[in-house]
Amino acid sequence: MIKLKLCICLLSFVFMLLFSVFTLFMGVNLLFNSMTIFLEWELISINSTSFVMTLLIDWMSMIFISVVTLISSMVILYSKMYMSNELNINRFIYLILLFVLSMVFVIMSPNLISILLGWDGLGLVSYCLVIYYQNSKSYNSGMLTVLMNRVGDVMILMGIVWMLNFGGWNYIYLVDFMISDNNILIVSSLVILAAMTKSAQIPFSSWLPAAMAAPTPISALVHSSTLVTAGVYLLIRFSFVLNSLFIMKILLLISGLTMLMAGISALMEYDLKKIIALSTLSQLGLMMMILSLGLSDLAFFHLLTHAFFKALLFMCAGCMIHYMSDVQDIRNMGGLMKSSPLVSLMLNVSNLALCGFPFMAGFYSKDLILEMFLMMNFNLLVFLLFFVSTGLTVSYTLRLLYYSMFYDFSMYSNVSISEDYIMLGSMMSLMILSVVGGSSLSWFIFSSPSMIYLSFHMKMMVMYVIFLGGLFIYFIIKLVFKFHNYLIKFYKLVMFMNYMWFFSSLSVYGLNYTFMQIGFKSLKVLDFGWFEFGVGQGIYSNLKKFSLINQIVQFNFLKLFLMIFVIYILISIFLMILL
Incomplete structure (x- = not known):
């Protein structure tokens, strides 16, 4: 079992290192020859609509992939000893490989939909890595990380919807048309907001220090070349439409x-x-x-x-x-x-x-x-x-x-x-x-x-x-x-500076407190109050009472009928006096 773990670590390290060298030479070759390669793979074609997977291979994407895979290989080798006492080291290595694969999707995609695939993958795998050590602190940090990154995912989704106005999602093909269109301000704003959440700019900064709950090798990978740099890289790719805004x-x-x-x-x-x-x-x-x-x-x-x-x-x-x-x-x-x-x-x-x-x-x-x-x-x-x-x-x-x-x-x-x-x-x-x-x-x-x-x-x-x-x-x-x-x-000034100008408190406790209070009051007034009386158990208990009364009436007691008759006569006399 130990030999299998070492084998997976070493194989991942060697593969990442060789892939890094290959992409570096390819990137330098593309840079010196001023070349760009597009790979298109038609996944499915229905009538006149085709779903195409597009990959952009140029010097920028290749050199960046080379750096990401090189650092990943060193992190895997480092983890071999740092995480040597870990029982689930294979799961750890698989998560690193998934993380790098998601980043490669982001780097090589000229298409907002395939960018979302890698973008969402980064958020999901980062959550799994932040909660790797299973305790309450890691869980809270992981929830903060994934929920704040979901804001960026939503912005990318809205950008995908809005880019339907341009007739496609491959933004590389739409350079001239996008620059001359008035709607570009909306798409650009959505892309910038998505990049700000992923790269932890104000007011989305609080998740980045919280992500330190992950193992240190993951921090070395996340904070150098993968998760936090995805937002910067996205803006670099969109820079042709952003510069004049x-x-x-x-x-x-x-x-x-x-x-x-x-x-x-x-x-x-x-x-x-x-x-x-x-x-x-x-x-x-x-x-x-x-x-x-x-x-x-x-x-x-x-x-x-x-x-x-x-x-x-x-x-x-x-x-x-x-x-x-x-x-x-x-x-x-x-x-x-x-x-x-x-x-x-x-x-x-x-x-x-x-x-x-x-x-x-x-x-x-x-x-x-x-x-x-x-x-x-x-x-x-x-x-x-x-x-x-x-x-x-x-x-x-x-x-x-x-x-x-x-x-x-x-x-x-x-x-x-x-x-x-x-x-x-x-x-x-x-x-x-x-x-x-x-x-x-x-x-x-x-x-x-x-x-x-x-x-x-x-x-x-x-x-x-x-x-x-x-x-x-x-x-x-x-x-x-x-x-x-x-x-x-x-000490108040020191706390203000130390707690990131209270942005960490505002973005977590400040946003949650109002909704938690509303939830508590609704629980107390509605769930444990009127809803309890009128709905759910209330309906059951009220129907039970009415059925018991009806059952008593159905027993046909002479005393009961005489009492109802007397009450009926009294009510009739009372109404006649009133009228």
Whole structure:
């Protein structure tokens, strides 16, 4: 049985890795030859109506599938040891494979109906993965995740219905017609709302930290290249009709606020996995912002580079939690630099890439995004949202490193820390990609250089922001230790920042409370009140009483008939007096 489990893990790993290499070479070939392949498969034809399955194979879809399958293969290899004590490891691997298959459907579909197939599959399988550890917390998190993603599914369904006006659902074929049509605003709004739910933008942000109830390998897959990136990828595919619309300016503001909210919340958080989840939320906000500015290629570039270092970051977090006897509070960590040097090295590399440190993977995309933004003509609010959020990324990253690496070891003395080489092997490949992936992808995607003309200080703005973010967290940590008792007075402000500006409470408790109160009152007044008396048991008891009275009448007692006769005479006399 154990050999069978290992065999399924290894076969899945090898298949994913080989498929990743194949799709990478295919994507590079399509990119250099400027080719796009359409595959159409006619499922059924009735009279003049044909149901056709269409697949879009171009450089973007192939390179993205390559990244998804590569990270999936590393996650499967990592899970082999991380989930080694799990009895149902085969079920876990099958769920991962289903998850990747759903994502491939989303990536390769130029058709809204087949996109819905993968889109709904992502939501369903993510629910199964979030409730994998069966307890009340996982169940609540899973319900929040699946119900909030259902909002996006409904938007896609409404978009499918509305696209009947264009005569088909293959949006790639309808580019010229859709741009010139007045109804495009409605379809675009539905697509943007669907993408906002899947990519957890305000006000749909609360499900993303809640999804941390899933096993850590799943978090590495979900938060790097699959579930949360589906919304961004959908907007990249629809960018040809979205760029000229006013609604993109609203998306710019919402995504900027999401970046800011996630950065501030991560500064206040002590749960290791939630800090990394909030950093994912911040990066998704950055991708949405750059998409709303019309730079879809740049958003796709950052999507790929972010996938490498975010998957590595979650894997490092999983190792740290594994070593610390399943403790996730960063205040109980510390001194990991001495006890597990290789994990510390990889954590540092992924964190530096996240911050946009020069010549790491994140630098090539984030620096280019910020420089292209500086070339545009936008107001001070958008400028501050961009750069303050980037500075906050550095701040919460350095805070995490301080507590986990340089802080004193605060765990029990009997905790033994030992590094596993299979887990380290899967992480090592992602560490290499976190260093060289950005430059390699930039050579592929941007074969001709972009013209960026900035003054010296604007060119160095990214470096200034990184330095100020580090300086800010240094003073914050000093103040927290020095004025801890005084800061307790501002606990309401701290709670506001820590609980994602209360969006998590508003989207769950705030929406449910009114309906729960109405339900409770209806239960009390109707179900246990008038309905109980007049319907159901009430009908039964009343009919029973009437039948008993009728039965008594049917006994033909002389006394009873005489009494009824007397009552009849009295009523008649009374009515005669009244009249």
